[in-house]
Amino acid sequence: MSARLVWACAITCMLVGVALGVVLGVSEGSARIGGEVSSALLVIAPLGLAVNITARRRRANRGEDSHDSVEFQAAVSARSAAFGDALLLSALAMLALTIAPGALPMLWALLLVVTMVTAFWLRYAAELRRLRG
Amino acid sequence: MAETVNTVRRLRGEHGWSQAQLARELGVSRQTVNAIETGRFDPSLPLALRIAQLFDRQLEQVFGLKA
Numbered sequence: 001m002s003a004r005l006v007w008a009c010a011i012t013c014m015l016v017g018v019a020l021g022v023v024l025g026v027s028e029g030s031a032r033i034g035g036e037v038s039s040a041l042l043v044i045a046p047l048g049l050a051v052n053i054t055a056r057r058r059r060a061n062r063g064e065d066s067h068d069s070v071e072f073q074a075a076v077s078a079r080s081a082a083f084g085d086a087l088l089l090s091a092l093a094m095l096a097l098t099i100a101p102g103a104l105p106m107l108w109a110l111l112l113v114v115t116m117v118t119a120f121w122l123r124y125a126a127e128l129r130r131l132r133g
Numbered sequence: 134m135a136e137t138v139n140t141v142r143r144l145r146g147e148h149g150w151s152q153a154q155l156a157r158e159l160g161v162s163r164q165t166v167n168a169i170e171t172g173r174f175d176p177s178l179p180l181a182l183r184i185a186q187l188f189d190r191q192l193e194q195v196f197g198l199k200a
Contacts, residue, residue, distance in 0.1 A: 062163075063157070063159075063161045064162045068161050068176060069162045069164075069165045070164055070168045071164070071165075130173070132167070133168065133171060
């Protein structure tokens, strides 16, 4: 499937999602919530998929997806280090929830995920810089 | 850990290849070739063997331990 076709499909799905959101946005109650969820899914999922496919193809074209490449080794190293970070951050989040039980668990969970992803990318960038020079 | 040395840059020069061309032949990124040549990255054994094979050399003629 060509890149253009992938993006055409993704944009079509996103437009359908936006249209669905507009149409169901005026309804009331559970229909509205269901419409908003479907609409959000129809926008987020194809966009994420298209970005993922494009990035994978770009990496493959540059040889960055090869297990022998510095990019792959940097990712493996960063994943390994980020696992340790994730354990530490989870323990800290649990401690924070114990100390401040009134805080929103959802907010803590979101903060935890964002911090873990950031920690991975920082480690990946540092490792890649070290290897590439 | 013992440091390694290699003759990849010299061999590539002898063949008149660019880093990008060698990277394409090996199926890795150009940055990988650059990192190997500058000694920042030790290739895996299969990749080292592929490099030696590509230049028609024995592995020890391409890679070795720093004296």
